[in-house]
Amino acid sequence: MAEPLHPEPETKAVDPNLVATLSGGTKVKRRLARQRACNEKSDKGKLCAGHLKRWFFFGDEVKRQFGAGAEIYRCEHCQTLYLPNPDEEPRSGTLSY
Numbered sequence: 001m002a003e004p005l006h007p008e009p010e011t012k013a014v015d016p017n018l019v020a021t022l023s024g025g026t027k028v029k030r031r032l033a034r035q036r037a038c039n040e041k042s043d044k045g046k047l048c049a050g051h052l053k054r055w056f057f058f059g060d061e062v063k064r065q066f067g068a069g070a071e072i073y074r075c076e077h078c079q080t081l082y083l084p085n086p087d088e089e090p091r092s093g094t095l096s097y
């Protein structure tokens with residue numbers, strides 16, 4: 001199962017936070033800073049606003065792309081996956097040398 005990704009050049013209006021789309025159609029997005037709720041929009045333009053919960057049960061496709069120990073969050077409403085925001089690393093703010 002080492003299929004290459006199939007980018008769709010036709011699709012122009014993509015979410016800037018979209019990282020990947022899995023083969024099953026599940027979107028993987030980057031969380032915004034302090035984002036707690038899903039910001040996916042339905043066909044009617046309604047905000048999903050589902051809760052983002054830490055999720056551990058991702059399959060091989062996610063493991064292959066983001067690592068087996070990846071920090072993954074999932075919208076409990078539309079199942080969109082979210083990666084943590086790099087600005088939100090649990091660090092004290094300053095770099096220690």
Ligand SMILES: [Zn+2]
Nearest residue numbers: 038048075078
């Ligand atoms: Zn959602």
